[in-house]
Amino acid sequence: MAPGLRRSPGIQTRSKPGGPPERPMKPVRGFVHLETTAPYVQTCPRCRRSILYGLAEGIAARVDVVPISGTQEAAAAAAGIQTFTLRRTGLVQRDAIRRTDPALASPVLAEHRCPPQPQQLSLLPAPGGSR
Ligand SMILES: [Zn+2]
Numbered sequence: 698m699a700p701g702l703r704r705s706p707g708i709q710t711r712s713k714p715g716g717p718p719e720r721p722m723k724p725v726r727g728f729v730h731l732e733t734t735a736p737y738v739q740t741c742p743r744c745r746r747s748i749l750y751g752l753a754e755g756i757a758a759r760v761d762v763v764p765i766s767g768t769q770e771a772a773a774a775a776a777g778i779q780t781f782t783l784r785r786t787g788l789v790q791r792d793a794i795r796r797t798d799p800a801l802a803s804p805v806l807a808e809h810r811c812p813p814q815p816q817q818l819s820l821l822p823a824p825g826g827s828r
Contacts, residue, residue: 730755733754754790783804
């Protein structure tokens with residue numbers, strides 16, 4: 698090492714004979730791709746319902762807290778709504794292969810979609826004054 702340069706304390710190197718004692722190696726946390734995080738409860742900012750939020754293999758997942766059945770999952774898949782399996786370690790995104798895996802059978806949670814909001818037109822009286 699050139700004089701004047703200091704060794705970074707985070708970088709582990711092999712100790713030379715007669716040098717300082719070797720420190721135990723620590724796991725280095727670098728960039729984690731496709732990271733999965735344990736979900737936590739959050740409130741949807743739009744509809745104020747409780748949802749679960751977490752990273753599922755690098756994708757931000759917002760899911761409803763109520764599990765769905767197999768029939769509901771088929772309907773959700775047909776509607777283009779993503780489904781996830783809740784595990785202790787995080788949410789597992791379900792695809793056609795994972796839907797057949799019995800280890801990922803339940804609980805299945807659907808991607809959160811806010812319920813339809815009432816529109817101003819439905820609040821106005823009908824034409825002709827029938828209301
Ligand atoms: Zn919502």
